[in-house]
Amino acid sequence: MRVEFKSDREFDIIAIGRACIDLNAVEYNRPMEETMTFKKYVGGSPANIAIGTAKLGLKSGFIGKLADDQHGRFIKQYMGGIGVDTSNMITDKEGHKTGLAFTEILSPEECSILMYRDEVADLYLDPSEVSEDYIKRSKILLVSGTALAKSPSREAVLKAVQLAKKNDVKVIFELDYRGYTWASKEETSVYYTLVAEQADVVVGTRDEFDVMENVEEGNNEATIASLFKHSPELVVIKHGVEGSYAYTKSGETFRGQAYLTKVLKTFGAGDSYASAFLYALISGKEIETALKYGSASAAIVVSKHSSSEAMPTVEEIEQLIAERS
């Protein structure tokens, strides 16, 4: 089965949410307390996806708010340089800061992220800064769940979703749960459910769907039974190295196997997976093939040091799939 997109759109994908900085431990396989050097990359899940899809040759754009400082300027310059349209990346004028994510790589399997996200510019995106003229030029609006964590970014995203639906732009909801940013899991559950029920495609890990449903140890069957009563036509549930499942409203289930690789760190898997999965869907590939693209892209990124800069090309993804078939 394939997902249909409007063909007459200038942009393939416009992402909305945070564009931040990742500071990845240069000396890894040790606790962060013993790490003295960090390498700077652009980060933030939706920014990583905009970059990942641009590297795959899609026309991508971004709606977000950047700090008026060196980090904000670096992010805009880097994303523009990769080919992401930055015309709707607004510069904050109220002194808010760029979000920072320090990554700890204790071992390839034990990674964690220490986030500095107080008063971050991205959560100050205002609804008045979301343009219908921009959104309606795209096939997809990619919404990051973290952008729903606080007002006014929350209302900006809700407005963007309304405008996307009005203009037949497919809404892809990446749950992207970052607990640190939210007041409570109850609150997350309310806003995740609100947007998931309006989205066309919902993507997340099993744990993230549990947060959305406000349950412990939920199951995929219950998740899809509930979501398919509403707008979603496709739900993708990721289970880490055990792979992923795609469920369609018409009743099909597809399984994507992870491609085992020499892992350097585990973060970046989700964003690289989403980039290549969406690339394949937009390119008209079957869902089963799109799962392979997502898994191969993730396998490449977990074997490298960064999330954004490590995003692969189509050739690298196709080569890995061919080698493993």
Ligand SMILES: Nc1ncnc2c1ncn2[C@@H]1O[C@H](COP(=O)(O)OP(=O)(O)O)[C@@H](O)[C@H]1O
């Ligand atoms: N250690 C790993 N080795 C290879 N592929 C992986 C690994 N971890 C995750 N992946 C791939 O990345 C996808 C997304 O990973 P997951 O950990 O579920 O998401 P997230 O990074 O959003 O938490 C998985 O479905 C799998 O294909």
Ligand SMILES: O=C(O)C[C@@H](O)[C@H](O)C(=O)COP(=O)(O)O
């Ligand atoms: O999303 C962030 O703010 C941090 C990311 O930039 C970081 O690279 C990361 O954690 C990506 O993780 P993923 O969800 O496993 O792709």
